[in-house]
Amino acid sequence: MFSFCKMQATGNDFIIIDYLENNLEYSYKLLAEFLCDRHFGVGADGILIVQKSKKADFKMRIFNKDGSEAEMCGNGIRCFSKYVYEKNLINKDEFEIETLSGIKKVKLEIEGETVLRVSVDMGRPIFNLQDIPVIYLENNYKGSIHIEGMKVYPLSIGNPHAVCFVDDLKKVDIEKYGKLIEDYKYFPNKINVEFVQVIDDSNIKVRTWERGVGETFSCGTGTCASAVIANKYKSTKNELNVELQGGNLKTVYKNENVKLIGTAEKVFEGKIDI
Numbered sequence: 001m002f003s004f005c006k007m008q009a010t011g012n013d014f015i016i017i018d019y020l021e022n023n024l025e026y027s028y029k030l031l032a033e034f035l036c037d038r039h040f041g042v043g044a045d046g047i048l049i050v051q052k053s054k055k056a057d058f059k060m061r062i063f064n065k066d067g068s069e070a071e072m073c074g075n076g077i078r079c080f081s082k083y084v085y086e087k088n089l090i091n092k093d094e095f096e097i098e099t100l101s102g103i104k105k106v107k108l109e110i111e112g113e114t115v116l117r118v119s120v121d122m123g124r125p126i127f128n129l130q131d132i133p134v135i136y137l138e139n140n141y142k143g144s145i146h147i148e149g150m151k152v153y154p155l156s157i158g159n160p161h162a163v164c165f166v167d168d169l170k171k172v173d174i175e176k177y178g179k180l181i182e183d184y185k186y187f188p189n190k191i192n193v194e195f196v197q198v199i200d201d202s203n204i205k206v207r208t209w210e211r212g213v214g215e216t217f218s219c220g221t222g223t224c225a226s227a228v229i230a231n232k233y234k235s236t237k238n239e240l241n242v243e244l245q246g247g248n249l250k251t252v253y254k255n256e257n258v259k260l261i262g263t264a265e266k267v268f269e270g271k272i273d274i
Contacts, residue, residue: 003033005083006267009075011217011246013267015042016083018050019200026274029067029147034274036065042272045213048076050084053242056103058084064212072101072158078118078264079086079108085115101158117139119261121232122221126156133160136186138181143233149182150177153229157258160191165234169197169207178209192219194226201236205243219247224258 002024002271005016015035017024020068024031026047047062060080062070077097078110078159085108093108103121128145129136134154136145144153152163153163160179166172172195181193190211197205206226209220231253232235242249249262 001271001273003269003271004042005202005269006044007083007264008267009078009218009220009264010244010249010262011045011076012073014073015044015047016050016079017047018087018089020050020052020089024071028061028063028069030064031139032063032273033067035272040119041256042270043113043211045216046070046073046076048073048080048083049121050080050089054151055102056098057090058095059098060157061100064210066212069100069210071124072104072221074122074157074222074252074260075218075262075264077106077120078220078262079261080119081108082264082266085110086187094112099158104158112191115264116262117263119259120220122157122224122258122260123257124256125225126182129154132191133188134186135188145186146161147186148177150181150271151163151231152181154187154191154232154246155225155228157224157228159220159221160187160189161194161222162187162191163196163226163229166195166197169205171193172207174207174209174215178215182209182211187250192222192225194219194222196226196230197215198230198234199243200235203243204230207245218244218249218264220249220260223249224251224253225262228253228258 049061051059069165105121
């Protein structure tokens with residue numbers, strides 16, 4: 001029997017397990033597969049593990065519902081930040097979290113004892129194909145590749161992403177093209193896929209297909225990836241409002257650095273015996 005907290009950020013939901021208190025000896029992969037099952041478990045897109053860090057205030061590990069480990073999660077880290085503050089595990093509004101993609105700085109907007117919003121410094125996007133990683137050997141590469149008629153812009157924001165511009169999100173078969181691009185031969189670690197509709201220079205709409213999960217209501221790193229590529233290739237502004245199925249997020253892309261700003265909410269807490 002151990003305790004957990006279910007949280008969500010713009011519809012992307014997570015089960016948070018505090019390994020500072022719980023001395024558990026379970027496989028993270030099997031734990032994620034069981035807990036994230038929406039019929040037989042708690043139900044979520046992934047699990048977040050709270051651990052001690054020698055490099056930062058905390059360490060966050062993220063496992064998708066298929067048991068695969070992710071390098072980083074923009075929505076997950078906002079939930080994580082709200083959790084550790086409201087659980088009195090830390091008493092400052094700015095701190096650092098170690099992830100597989102490096103140390104991320106977060107800043108909390110607090111009212112009373114409640115975290116209203118979290119700003120995450122997501123760092124610099126990575127465009128180098130080898131570092132994303134992408135296996136693509138054509139000499140005329142200019143930032144995009146073509147996959148089955150889709151023009152795809154690959155980059156990493158801690159996680160690998162492929163951004164595709166579309167005229168109308170309602171007319172795109174997200175599952176068909178999401179699965180196709182996620183597993184395409186160019187992406188050795190698979191890839192997250194963003195379908196982006198530019199509304200104007202301050203607003204975009206995004207739908208995300210996450211590797212190991214499927215379509216989700218929102219993806220934080222995917223939101224940042226979409227904003228960066230929209231700014232680079234569609235001349236949108238540095239500050240963008242991003243409309244997702246689970247709500248809205250704000251991105252700020254300046255000096256080659258991207259920040260993600262949004263809310264996170266506790267859904268419920270409980271105990272489970274496995």
